[in-house]
Amino acid sequence: MNRIRYIVLASAAAALGLAFFAARDDEDWRPAAPVYGVKLPVGHEDWPLIAPAQEAAPLDELRVVVGNPVAVRAYRDNVRPFPDGTVLVKRAWKHVPSPDFAPASIPGDATTVQVMVKDSKRYAATGGWGYGRFIDGQPVDEAQHRTCHACHAGRVKGRDYVFTRLAP
Template structure:
């Protein structure tokens, strides 16, 4: 158990370092459309928000089999404020982005896992009117900046509804 905790701590540190190395001073965090309307996700029309890599860290995660990914969730100011207040449901305008990478062993520190190849950027946008049929959330999943096919988008809400409906369909909890 101690080794697992040490590995998780090493992963969290590596993810934190990666995120903070990738970001600069926080932007206003307001959702913005992608520069290309063709980059919208099927079904929901969600795009990758401009400046999302400048948003605040909500939490890191380590995904084991079968994905073997390091993940971080970032939130815009609306999301961060809601998390800090413990406000559920999340207010309209909340945007969460999840960045994921395959994890690889650090070449500099053997016990640590660090980000390798980027795998996906996933986006959740809260708009109670626009996405009323899916708990107020719109979803987008992107690989290399392009939305994935419609079949993968059809699984987003079903998974969230089955597992975290009581938390306004959001898996990620604010890291302590």
């Protein structure tokens, strides 16, 4: 009888442990950006490259834009407007000269991670896009999020509000 109790208790403990780790992989535990409720996508660090970029002064950053499979497919098939489910993530670092080769540069400290999520119903008022901006995994203040769409609408509305072009 003790052996049966042990097996039952061990099975229950294992199930609880798996449930805990499954919950940790869920995006719900990540903080949401104000205004749009966008979260940092799980695993975005491993997404395919859409394009690199360099931001001049005053930011002086190295940036890369990566995309989820929906985004990559839309770029490669030239589908515009982007379909719902498209997620673009811009990762940025301070631009630092290489200590090994003077003409080259390397990423320094991380600065921001910016996210665009396409959901034409949820974000109908902003061309179908929701925005998030994060520093050290935490969303920045609401005022900074309120400027996202205005900048995109003022400059790239005709390209479905997206600045980034696919790198050849």
